[in-house]
Amino acid sequence: MSELKYAQDFIEFVNASPTPYHAVNTVKTMLSGAGFQELVERSTWPKLQKNGKYYVTRNASSIIAFTIGGEYKNGNGIAMVGAHTDSPCLRIKPISKRSSEGFIQIGVEQYGGLIAHTWFDRDLSIAGRVYVNENGKYVPKLLKIDKPLLRIPTLAIHLNREVNQKFEFNKETKLVPIAGQVALEKNSEKPPSCSDDPDLKMTPEQFESVQNVITRHNQSLIELIAKTLSVEPSQIEDFELLLFDHQKSVIGGLNDEFIFSPRLDNLTSCFTAAQALIESTETLSKLKGIQLISLFDHEEIGSQSAHGADSTFLPDILQRITKINYNGDTAIDYFHETMSKSFLISSDMAHGVHPNYPEVYESQNRPQLNLGPVIKVNANQRYSTSSSTIVLLKHVAVAGSLKIPLQLFVVRNDSPCGSTIGPILSSKLGIRTIDLGNPQLSMHSIRETGGTYDIKKLNDLFKSFFENYIDIESKILCDHL
Template sequence: MSIIPPKEATNFIEFVNNSPSPFHAVEEARVRLSAAGYKEICERESWNNVLELNGKYYFTRNRSTIVAFAIGRKYKTGNGISIVGAHTDSPCLKLKPISKKEKVGYLQIGVETYGGGIWHTWFDRDLSVAGRAIVDDDGKLISKLVRIRQPILRVPTLAIHLERDVNSAGFKFNNENHLCPLIATVTKDLTKPGKSEKDDDTGNPFIVKHQPILIEVLAKELDVRVDQIRDLELCLYDTQPSTIGGVYNEFIFSARLDNLMMSYTALTALINSTSDPDSLSNEHNIRMIALFDNEEVGSTSAHGANSSLLETTIRRLVFSNIRGNIQETTSHTIFEETVHKSFFISADMGHAVHPNYFEKHEENHRPEMHKGVVIKVNSSQRYATTAATTIVLREVAEKRNIPLQEFVVRADTPCGSTIGPMISANLGIRTIDVGNPQLSMHSIREVAGTDDVGHAINLFKTFFEEFHEIDQRVIVD
């Protein structure tokens, strides 16, 4: 039996396999945007007379957050902005600033936990590192992506013979003591070809802070000398590639589905909505995606959703001189008028009903794979969804018969949150929280449905293309 999975799902697999860190995810987005005719601009420079009607642009911050937008040909100052937001980061282990460790004949690296991962799933996996290095390039300090594809790290579990009650008492461990990957044995390190007693006395601070063999591997991958590496920001990742699975090729088995799937679908929807030369000819709004870093740790960073990034971006668009734009008003409230004509979709993965734990879901709110994007609701405002924002998205979905589902947590269960509430609170913008259903959220290997990639792309593309018209007849504040 051979069933061909949807092309949207296979394209997503390529995206997520190329994105082992937020820096790589942003670079992958940059490549796709550039290929689609989007021009890179810089926050450090003026946008006056740079932007123009019918233009397509993007910029990055910290190389781990990216914002892209397309300006409608009929855009005028004060019109709205149609925005889909997601995040590029996922729970992982990160290299400590001083990571060099050695215990009972093993060389290890020190890591810290990032986000709320299911950390027991990181044991007995083939791990490696990816992220960025700050490199001295003839006196200039530049950021370079780095990824080691070889599985060089592993966190081994303790044999059942040494902990007989592990199955009955549960797998318990200490994050600091037991979640420490090994990279080599002292024996092999001492006898490696070319090993010298002076290897640890080069004057490079990274030889002191990190395992010399790790720095050597990174330097080789970067094609630089060891002494050119000045700093590192590395995530650990599972080297097993994402793949399509299930007897009907209906599942995506992958790391980082939360939240690279929603980042990918938002990115693809924006590109698809602007691919035709005439696609912006009747557009009155600006179409935008904002893919933030640091959501998994609260978003409070210079490049997180709880920063001023989105506000300052909108202000610059409102007050920049956009070529071809007839500025019909000099109102001092033009920014606020723009915000209240705008709409923000917070896109973050949701919880599919679990066949082995279905009682964990509220009985009337059990999202299933392949049945559409989930609208997430919480009366305590852990999600920003309201009736007024739900009706807008329903109108969008009905335009092209796109399926939607609904989710609330059980009354006896705490609810997670997203970038939606903080964006809506900080800006006062109409916001709805949505996401594709998945299993095993925050595990090192997660599961989602292949059809839902296409559902999300279609929903967001329709939103970009139809929101301005729908907003004219939905008079709900």
């Protein structure tokens, strides 16, 4: 498959995945189409088999998928790629109903470290998860409204002559999208009154604000959600809805060298990890290890949730995998032996050098778009890369007939450094870890820029890692000085 075909498939993946719930669902579709079997955490698992292909989700926004090599033996290592499904965005508040100067407005809160000013004057829509009452069962449904609904308008330059010198705004009062006009809003029925219990101190409106989702949000919004899901408004129990850029991801540039897209950080890693895992199944019968991808929600806000990288999700799944007796001999706990032989690629996007701001980059470490994945290094362990993990990855990149170029990145000493899921999982599991990712511009903007040809390079690197890790790992000594 050509570089442009990989890029085009990735674009379709992004366009189908405006939220973590959609990203996981899209990955599930890819895996199911390749014959992967779904496992459920709350159920007893069937006996896992060599040559098996499996996946499991948590909260429908994080997913772990793995394959078991045909030549796997208990205690052999696991080749893991970790990434995250979430991106900085605006999220609808639990009570979002607002209006001002005749406009219907939607109250939103900031999720993660977004570049907030890039959300002004954009065609925005809504997607996420909606819980619906279906005959007494509360069922989650995916929502993606494929229509521009909202806009956060800027103030005209005639009324703000300093806007090109300094664009500052209050994120609570000015970062509020408009969704329509009050004059066109249909009259809503009054909600039923609450109990006359004298101990109840809430007003009827306050009580209903939690009990009845319809009273918390604009009527037109609720009716549009219900219509999109083919349910009645009264069936909607609650939801988690995000705003997203309605403009599609596209290939651009004079020579088709760029991808202009929302959510490159970090759907790039999610797509390439899933695609590479699927492609590696072509040689699954010959593989000696377990190949695994772990795509987490909530990385952009610190990973501390029941389904983030700092949760028990990955350790729980690894415990269940390593307790299986694959050899037919006496069953023992292989977890610690397996972890000592395992390796994690923590894949998150990297900062490509910006031609208009070259002064903010370290003089010798200036990654270029379309020149391959970037190994991220930090002496203070904001990234988990070490010399031994670099050695391993270098050999993965040139295994067989491959010649995947690699780049290096380190921040300037006078610049802060972000972090990833790498240090979290490395310290939690005690496994060797490297941090890397494709270079991009405009990270955390509503619209980011990446390299078209870097998609296949990262895909090929992950595939080589899955197929060659066990043989390469045995040659790289770490605790044998």
